[in-house]
Amino acid sequence: MANTRDIKRRISSVHNIGHITKAMEMVAGAKLRRAQANVTAARPYTSHLAQLIGRLFKAGLEGHNPLVEPGQGPGAYIVIAGDRGLCGAYNANVLRFAKERAAGAPGAIAAVGRKAQDFFAKGGEGVAWSYRLHQEDPEYADAVAIAKPLLAAFQAGEIGSLHLVYTEFFSVLDHQPRVVQLLPLTEPKEEHGSSLYLYEPSPQVVLERLLPHYVFSLVYQGLLEAKAAEFGAQRMAMKSATENANEMIEHLTLSFNRARQTAITQEILEVVNGAQALEG
């Protein structure tokens, strides 16, 4: 049995780890709230764009736009994962999901985040495009920077379709990897009113300019959702780490008490034995 001093030292180090994970849990919680607010703030923009496009589709004007017609060539996947670990199975889940979806589309991975880059670089798929967020909160400019080269590749016929793989955030406990088709664009499901609009200079030109913006806004939405999911996963991971630390302290305290008791019993025995020896 370990001696009491060793156990005491372990208790205090586990205690310190527990403090750190507790602090990290609270930091992740604060970031999560901000990320959730960002997701909500971005929704109206995307849904209004979707309505505009929906109306143009209804009016049958999508016909000759190259972004709507299926292209030739391999399908490309934008995969959004985190830069760091310590967030449970968050990265592993989305990357495994992406790998299954992208099977048979080698060399057409656009990796966002360090974990995604490493995963596909090692896995043999290869990373054709990669991107790292410069700061914690994704900006619209990030989405544009990610999607622009892929739009160009689609228009040049290098890729035949484009999907976005990210983690959708439902709640702190529930986030699921999800895939969305970006190109060729399909009709948005959004409700849209009448189609009696005048389009200037022409419906085709309006649609042509709208579609890239819509793709950017979908990517932006994906970035924000993924970030919220990452912080959610991080918070849960840190929470269970804190719980484990507390549990471990309990176990260690128990063995500490046992060791102390053993030592005391031992001492009493020695004293009693000594006294008996003197008497005898």
Add this chain to the structure above:
Amino acid sequence: MSDKTFILTIITPQRQVYQEPVNMVIVQTADGEIGVLAGHIPLVAPLAIGPMRIKTADGERKAAISEGFIEISSQGVLLLCETAEMAEEIDIARAESARQRAQSRLQDKKAGIDFTRAQAALQRALVRLKVAGRG
């Protein structure tokens, strides 16, 4: 000027910038400047990077907007832009440094710079400065 009002809403990917009843909106579309009064026919048009003016009962307000779309319907006028700031929200120091950065990038014509992007950045910075009342 007519005193009929309609609701003007400006939405960017980050937030809703503006939502108030107004008398008139003047924006730059890709084809040129248009002024919108209440009762305008439903219209959708792309917007150019530029200043916009909003006339309300309390006076005139200015805003800087970048690429986007205007949608005029019976419910009001909706502007969807990549960025939009009201004149008083503009960070002049930031716009000024953006202008200098874009100008220096345009001047040294090295290979590999994205010319159209630098030009758009310059234009956005200039519009912001103009709307904020400097430059």
